[in-house]
Amino acid sequence: MKTPAALQPLIDDGVIDEVIRSLKSGKEATVYLVRSGAHTRCAKVYRDMRQRSFQKRARYQEGRKVRGSRQARAIGKSTRFGRKQQEAAWKNAEVDALYKLVAAGVRVPRPYGYFNDTLIMELVTDAAGYPAPRLGEVALSPETAREYHRFLIQQIVRMLSIGLIHGDLSEFNVLVGAEGLVIIDLPQAVNAAGNNGALAMLERDVNNIRGTLGRFAPELLATEFAREMWALFEKGELTADSSLNGVFARDETIVDADGVLLAVEDAREEALRRELGREVNGGTAKTR
Secondary structure (H helix, E strand, O other), X not given: OXXXXXXHXXXXXXXXXXXXXXXXXXXXXXXXXXXXXXXXXXXXEEOOOOOOHHHHHHHHHOOOOOOOHHHHHHHHHOOHHHHHHHHHHHHHHHHHHHHHHHHOOOOOOXXXXXXXXXXXXXXXXXXXXXXXXXXXXXXXXXXXXXXXXXXXXXXXXXXXXXXXXXOOOOHHHEEEEOOEEEEOOOOOOEEOOOOOOHHHHHHHHHHHHHHHHHOOOHHHHHOOHHHXXXXXXXXXXXXXXXXXXXXXXXXXXXXXXXXXXXXHHHHHHHHHHHHHHHHHHHHHHHHO
């Protein structure tokens, strides 16, 4: 195929030797099959963000560290420079997450380098050597569904144990490779400790996987792993090998609304009495 303009510099610099074909095209990036020496790999070319995308992505970027106070101030003020920095941070997030997750033993595509908005990474294949299908594209036996669920929950635990949440995990970004499942697409990876929406995103990830695999093994639909692992994370007790049972007792205590309102009213009256007391004492002191 004709070499895309974004990949020509990588050919010129000897990073890749040939662009074979387009593999996947989405709103955020286009993925190409490329040849690098004797290896076939993926080249993920990120698109430039549009202005309307910033607010949508802000919820994922909350809590992420920005290199340098100047960049942080510019992003906060949404200047032109700040928007460029925010775009760069979004593109770099997946690269940073992949290296961290590989080191933590999470099964994600192995990265081989990031060049001019292009990520070169491992091509995940099926047993025949073709690009692996997505989890949502395969039919499973109940036993295999349970096995996949155990594996993915453990992968989510490993991610959370180093402070990361995928943020958009579903049947569409898990590949069924020849050597097992591989989690992909991580530009929205969430800082678990610094993002106010982290728990909600974790629950969505876990429940998406539960719903997908629960179609083949319905008993999985009764599990509650997200809150269980989050409770351990908050206490600093979650490790990469934490064993979970999928049971979490939610606090269903009925809130005494009348009691709460009464307590608030009592507090207000007490504050008013103290204020009146200060005024009286102050007036007495002046008359003396």
